[in-house]
Amino acid sequence: MLTVTNIVKKFNSGERTIKPVNGITFSVEQGTFAAILGKSGSGKSTLLSLLGALDKATSGEVIVDGVNISALPDSKLTAYRRDDIGFVFQQYNLIPNLSAKENVMLPMEFAGVSHAERSKRAGALLEQVELTEEMHGRLANRLSGGMQQRVAIARALANEPKLILADEPTGNLDDETGELIIALLRRLSHEKKTTILVVTHDHALAGQADRKFRLARGTLTEEAVRRQG
Amino acid sequence: MGVVSRSVGNAFRNKVRSGAVIVILAVAIGLALAMLVANQAVASKVDSLKASIGNNLTINPAGARGGFGGGTPLTTAQLTKAAAVPHVAAAQGLLAVRLATNNGTTTGSSGSSNDSGRAGRFGTAGTTSLQSAVAPGVLGARNNSAGASGGTAATPSFSLPIQATGITGSLTASGTAFNITSGSGFSDFAGTSTQALVGSTLATKNGLKVGSTFTVQDRTMKVTGIFDAGTAFDNNAIYLPLAATQTLTDQAGQLSSISVVVDSIDNVSTTQTALTDALGSSTVDVTAGSTNLQSAVTSLGSVQNISLIAFIASLVTAGLIVLLIMIMVVRERRREIGVLKAIGAGNRTIGLQFVIEALVLVALGTVVGSIVAAFSSNPIVSALVASNTTSNAAGRPRQGAANAVGGFGGGGFGGRGVFSGANQLIGTISTSVGWQTLVIGAVGILAIAAIGALVPALLTAKVRPIEVLRGE
Numbered sequence: 001m002l003t004v005t006n007i008v009k010k011f012n013s014g015e016r017t018i019k020p021v022n023g024i025t026f027s028v029e030q031g032t033f034a035a036i037l038g039k040s041g042s043g044k045s046t047l048l049s050l051l052g053a054l055d056k057a058t059s060g061e062v063i064v065d066g067v068n069i070s071a072l073p074d075s076k077l078t079a080y081r082r083d084d085i086g087f088v089f090q091q092y093n094l095i096p097n098l099s100a101k102e103n104v105m106l107p108m109e110f111a112g113v114s115h116a117e118r119s120k121r122a123g124a125l126l127e128q129v130e131l132t133e134e135m136h137g138r139l140a141n142r143l144s145g146g147m148q149q150r151v152a153i154a155r156a157l158a159n160e161p162k163l164i165l166a167d168e169p170t171g172n173l174d175d176e177t178g179e180l181i182i183a184l185l186r187r188l189s190h191e192k193k194t195t196i197l198v199v200t201h202d203h204a205l206a207g208q209a210d211r212k213f214r215l216a217r218g219t220l221t222e223e224a225v226r227r228q229g
Numbered sequence: 230m231g232v233v234s235r236s237v238g239n240a241f242r243n244k245v246r247s248g249a250v251i252v253i254l255a256v257a258i259g260l261a262l263a264m265l266v267a268n269q270a271v272a273s274k275v276d277s278l279k280a281s282i283g284n285n286l287t288i289n290p291a292g293a294r295g296g297f298g299g300g301t302p303l304t305t306a307q308l309t310k311a312a313a314v315p316h317v318a319a320a321q322g323l324l325a326v327r328l329a330t331n332n333g334t335t336t337g338s339s340g341s342s343n344d345s346g347r348a349g350r351f352g353t354a355g356t357t358s359l360q361s362a363v364a365p366g367v368l369g370a371r372n373n374s375a376g377a378s379g380g381t382a383a384t385p386s387f388s389l390p391i392q393a394t395g396i397t398g399s400l401t402a403s404g405t406a407f408n409i410t411s412g413s414g415f416s417d418f419a420g421t422s423t424q425a426l427v428g429s430t431l432a433t434k435n436g437l438k439v440g441s442t443f444t445v446q447d448r449t450m451k452v453t454g455i456f457d458a459g460t461a462f463d464n465n466a467i468y469l470p471l472a473a474t475q476t477l478t479d480q481a482g483q484l485s486s487i488s489v490v491v492d493s494i495d496n497v498s499t500t501q502t503a504l505t506d507a508l509g510s511s512t513v514d515v516t517a518g519s520t521n522l523q524s525a526v527t528s529l530g531s532v533q534n535i536s537l538i539a540f541i542a543s544l545v546t547a548g549l550i551v552l553l554i555m556i557m558v559v560r561e562r563r564r565e566i567g568v569l570k571a572i573g574a575g576n577r578t579i580g581l582q583f584v585i586e587a588l589v590l591v592a593l594g595t596v597v598g599s600i601v602a603a604f605s606s607n608p609i610v611s612a613l614v615a616s617n618t619t620s621n622a623a624g625r626p627r628q629g630a631a632n633a634v635g636g637f638g639g640g641g642f643g644g645r646g647v648f649s650g651a652n653q654l655i656g657t658i659s660t661s662v663g664w665q666t667l668v669i670g671a672v673g674i675l676a677i678a679a680i681g682a683l684v685p686a687l688l689t690a691k692v693r694p695i696e697v698l699r700g701e
């Protein structure tokens with residue numbers, strides 16, 4: 001469902017140009033839980049931002065379910081981000097003065113879902129990410145890191161996207177909480193047949209993935225996975 | 230949780246800053262509203278003052294005014310000349326005379342004298358059967374006494390003379406239209422006319438109604454109308470056709486004054502100069518209805534301008550406050566705007582959110598500002614008017630006073646402060662808020678809110694979704 005062909009991203013910083021993404025080609029099937037590994041500064045976030053249409057590639061194509069998003073106008077890209085993509089960030093990026101539930105309702109509001117429906121679905125999503133009812137009304141900045149990331153995952157799922165892009169979702173969490181978050185993502189990808197790309201530099205977490213990629217010097221290479229159990 | 234409630238919530242994310250912004254906005258908006266109220270109040274005062282000035286000029290023989298002074302009577306030739314001066318819409322010759330009551334005990338010589346030629350004691354130009362409606366009183370006795378003025382010693386009883394004014398049209402001596410309460414104006418302006426208009430108190434005193442008769446000299450006059458001029462002095466008088474007055478008092482071709490109507494208030498002072506030049510300053514004195522009123526209008530006009538400029542300046546200030554604070558807010562929330570875009574918010578949704586946030590601040594600033602304006606409007610008007618009129622205050626002596634004009638009558642000369650200045654004429658200016666003021670104020674505030682909010686809203690469109698990754 002995701003086909004990437006020879007994408008390049010060039011940055012001009014002063015005199016030098018850097019190409020953190022320099023000719024990447026790969027594709028993944030629907031419902032795949034894939035991990036992308038790489039050192040800090042290797043271009044993992046840059047790659048995800050191109051897949052999620054947060055930024056435009058310098059060249060190359062990103063095709064999602066047959067649609068070449070590299071060629072879409074801005075208005076269509078807004079709809080693409082809203083309907084087809086779910087983002088999970090390392091810093092959670094919740095709106096701090098909104099409650100957990102209000103954060104989850106936000107993408108549905110942008111999609112024009114009625115208030116009652118939004119409220120109902122947000123409640124159900126928060127249940128799925130194992131946040132108890134009493135946490136739903138709590139302000140986002142009053143939740144622990146692990147809880148905030150659960151809310152962020154629920155928010156990413158709000159409009160039932162085809163593709164979830166998670167950029168180091170466990171980077172700010174302790175190992176135990178991180179493992180729970182990865183397990184949660186994995187379960188969701190299997191239950192909902194959602195394609196999930198997780199950027200991480202944690203090998204243990206990457207070990208849980210269906211497929212494993214390594215990003216280095218601007219190019220992506222697939223590594224074999226040792227499936228456990 | 231929609232865009233509106235989110236915006237309201239965002240407006241109070243930083244409570245201390247929002248509070249400070251609202252206070253500053255309140256001061257600016259309050260000042261703007263106070264200035265607007267002041268502007269409107271002064272504007273309506275200017276209108277009423279202008280209406281009371283009228284467009285009138287009076288031409289008197291040089292050196293004569295009312296019952297004082299001397300000189301040569303004006304002539305009908307001068308009237309023709311005056312009427313030809315530019316901006317003169319109408320010129321009416323008047324002949325004011327005093328008529329002694331023939332069965333009364335009026336002292337003072339009777340003769341064929343123009344009433345402007347005498348000083349001190351009453352001179353009369355003829356007789357009438359009418360009795361004055363005003364009792365002489367102390368002032369009348371003093372005006373009529375032969376010796377030193379100021380004496381209040383008992384004087385022989387006498388009756389005050391009646392003022393008769395010869396006119397050629399439908400305007401009073403002061404150039405305004407008659408307020409005829411019964412009957413009608415003149416139809417016969419010939420020298421043989423027997424028509425007369427009688428003031429209301431004089432008519433009552435003498436039991437006259439429309440159609441009643443009385444005598445002037447040896448002619449029997451018929452009352453065609455009864456008028457109310459509003460003051461005791463003016464209602465104790467009669468009007469006759471000019472030609473009849475001239476015939477009856479043997480003053481053919483003579484006028485005591487010419488009343489001129491200027492085409493516009495704005496041309497009054499230039500026309501005053503033009504008339505003096507045309508007729509010669511040694512022959513005539515040309516006076517405006519009230520120089521002080523004119524200077525009052527001028528100084529109020531500058532108050533009007535100041536308040537308008539201050540209104541606009543305060544609004545612009547409020548707009549700048551909104552603009553700067555919202556630019557700051559947008560910069561501060563760049564990353565959050567990136568988050569909203571990353572999860573699918575369109576530019577319009579985000580722009581709207583910031584516009585509403587700005588409107589919330591402006592609305593609260595307006596509420597507090599209205600309270601500020603309610604308390605500051607009156608002091609601001611007083612301060613503005615006071616500081617702009619004192620320099621013009623000591624104007625020229627004002628003509629005319631209650632119950633007494635030109636040293637003649639029961640009230641004496643200059644019953645009201647002769648040197649009353651522009652300040653007193655302006656009197657109190659009441660600040661009340663009319664619907665126009667509210668509409669103008671609302672439109673102005675909405676405009677500043679729109680300008681102040683639109684620019685930052687447009688800035689949010691420039692924020693790219695990739696901002697969400699900043700600092701990661």
Ligand SMILES: Nc1ncnc2c1ncn2[C@@H]1O[C@H](COP(=O)(O)OP(=O)(O)O)[C@@H](O)[C@H]1O
Pocket residue numbers: 011012013018020038039040041042043044045046047701
């Ligand atoms: N907007 C930008 N301008 C210039 N250089 C950038 C920009 N964004 C990222 N880079 C550079 O691209 C490289 C890859 O960054 P990034 O994708 O964030 O790496 P990772 O997520 O793997 O740590 C880094 O060297 C970074 O400095």
Ligand SMILES: [Mg+2]
Pocket residue numbers: 044045046167701
């Ligand atoms: Mg990164």
